[in-house]
Amino acid sequence: xxxxxxxxxxxxxxxxxxxxxxxxxxxxxxxxxxxxxxxxxxxxxxxxxxxxxxxxxxxxxxxxxxxxxxxxxxxxxxxxxxxxxxxxxxxxxxxxxxxxxxxxxxxxxxxxxxxxxxxxxxxxxxxxxxxxxxxxxxxxxx
Amino acid sequence: xxxxxxxxxxxxxxxxxxxxxxxxxxxxxxxxxxxxxxxxxxxxxxxxxxxxxxxxxxxxxxxxxxxxxxxxxxxxxxxxxxxxxxxxxxxxxxxxxxxxxxxxxxxxxxxxxxxxxxxxxxxxxxxxxxxxxxxxxxxxxxxxxxxxxxxxxxxxxxxxxxxxxxxxxxxxxxxxxxxxxxxxxxxxxxxxxxxxxxxxxxxxxxxxxxxxxxxxxxxxxxxxxxxxxxxxxxxxxxxxxxxxxxxxxxxxxxxxxxxxxxxxxxxxxxxxxxxxxxxxxxxxxxxxxxxxxxxxxxxxxxxxxxx
Numbered sequence: 001x002x003x004x005x006x007x008x009x010x011x012x013x014x015x016x017x018x019x020x021x022x023x024x025x026x027x028x029x030x031x032x033x034x035x036x037x038x039x040x041x042x043x044x045x046x047x048x049x050x051x052x053x054x055x056x057x058x059x060x061x062x063x064x065x066x067x068x069x070x071x072x073x074x075x076x077x078x079x080x081x082x083x084x085x086x087x088x089x090x091x092x093x094x095x096x097x098x099x100x101x102x103x104x105x106x107x108x109x110x111x112x113x114x115x116x117x118x119x120x121x122x123x124x125x126x127x128x129x130x131x132x133x134x135x136x137x138x139x140x141x142x
Numbered sequence: 143x144x145x146x147x148x149x150x151x152x153x154x155x156x157x158x159x160x161x162x163x164x165x166x167x168x169x170x171x172x173x174x175x176x177x178x179x180x181x182x183x184x185x186x187x188x189x190x191x192x193x194x195x196x197x198x199x200x201x202x203x204x205x206x207x208x209x210x211x212x213x214x215x216x217x218x219x220x221x222x223x224x225x226x227x228x229x230x231x232x233x234x235x236x237x238x239x240x241x242x243x244x245x246x247x248x249x250x251x252x253x254x255x256x257x258x259x260x261x262x263x264x265x266x267x268x269x270x271x272x273x274x275x276x277x278x279x280x281x282x283x284x285x286x287x288x289x290x291x292x293x294x295x296x297x298x299x300x301x302x303x304x305x306x307x308x309x310x311x312x313x314x315x316x317x318x319x320x321x322x323x324x325x326x327x328x329x330x331x332x333x334x335x336x337x338x339x340x341x342x343x344x345x346x347x348x349x350x351x352x353x354x355x356x357x358x359x360x361x362x363x364x365x366x367x368x369x370x371x372x373x374x375x376x377x378x379x380x381x382x383x384x385x386x387x388x389x390x391x392x393x394x395x396x397x398x399x400x401x402x403x404x405x406x407x408x409x410x411x412x413x414x415x416x417x418x419x420x421x422x423x424x425x426x427x428x429x430x431x432x433x434x435x436x437x438x439x440x441x442x443x444x445x446x447x448x449x
Contacts, residue, residue: 133251
């Protein structure tokens with residue numbers, strides 16, 4: 001049985017869809033962290049069978065919009081003195097910036113230097129977004 | 143109030159605001175001499191990053207007929223773009239010189255991006271295969287004159303519906319009126335993009351069908367909007383050659399069409415409407431081109447707040 005100690009002060013990102021933990025880990029720059037972090041993959045979950053979990057022994061700014069875009073079922077727990085001080089539920093953000101890139105070769109984002117890729121929520125039920133510039137439709141799973 | 147606004151997407155303006163533009167355009171058509179000094183001292187910047195003769199001349203003629211002046215370029219090689227200047231800087235600079243900008247760009251979404259950097263009203267004069275809202279104002283004004291209103295129409299859109307920006311804009315704009323039915327006529331490869339179907343047709347539960355043959359449906363149409371298969375939108379020339387003559391409207395095909403059908407085309411035409419159709423009273427496309435200049439006059443005047 002793998003044992004990961006609980007954290008005394010920091011953040012636990014829970015209920016991550018299996019396989020997505022590593023994406024979030026890298027997106028948050030945790031692979032370069034100088035504090036204690038743990039990425040747990042394929043943990044047993046009563047609710048969803050398997051899940052990924054990220055534990056961060058530090059207070060950092062988390063991009064909740066990014067997490068919600070990747071998987072709105074994720075929960076973020078803020079830990080103080082080894083207990084959950086706050087539990088944040090996520091939802092699909094209305095706008096995502098700088099997370100995915102527009103793949104339309106005809107889009108202005110394919111040529112203009114320094115442009116930020118932006119997507120706006122088109123269909124909440126199906127998790128579909130459109131490029132703010134060219135209207136190309138995307139979902140996280142492509 | 144349209145003063146200071148941008149026109150990037152046909153839905154940037156409400157139906158009422160578009161109606162105000164048409165009222166002014168019709169006044170200009172009736173009494174053009176009353177408007178020849180409306181834009182004295184004003185400057186239009188025409189930034190055409192992609193070749194276009196008609197739309198650019200239409201904008202320039204519109205501003206000159208209002209008494210204003212025009213600056214700009216008609217292809218990027220003659221501008222600082224050829225030196226590697228980015229779009230944001232080009233727009234910031236021209237916005238310092240002009241009171242209103244009309245911009246055409248080969249990349250989709252370029253005018254939207256440009257509008258973030260413009261201090262003056264920016265008009266999308268066509269962005270790649272995406273949108274062309276001033277062509278839509280032209281189309282709507284023509285339909286208004288031809289049909290009297292925009293409701294209860296069956297509209298056939300025929301040709302390149304994938305890259306046909308005029309079609310995308312027209313669907314967006316006219317879908318806001320009552321009891322509009324669309325018949326989308328195209329080869330499989332050139333069907334209407336998914337975002338138009340999702341965002342407009344499905345979301346508003348509009349009545350539409352997709353077919354491949356014009357002959358099957360021409361008798362049902364009140365409006366037939368023909369489009370060119372655009373060589374410049376294809377990455378592969380073989381695909382263009384295979385698809386370019388998919389539809390050719392001629393007198394034989396018009397035999398079963400309604401007597402009051404209105405045939406529209408954003409021009410330029412290549413092969414998609416036979417010249418024998420030009421003399422048919424149902425052919426509205428040259429009148430449509432003329433309305434384009436008047437509606438752009440009205441648009442410029444509204445955005446500048448001089449009328």
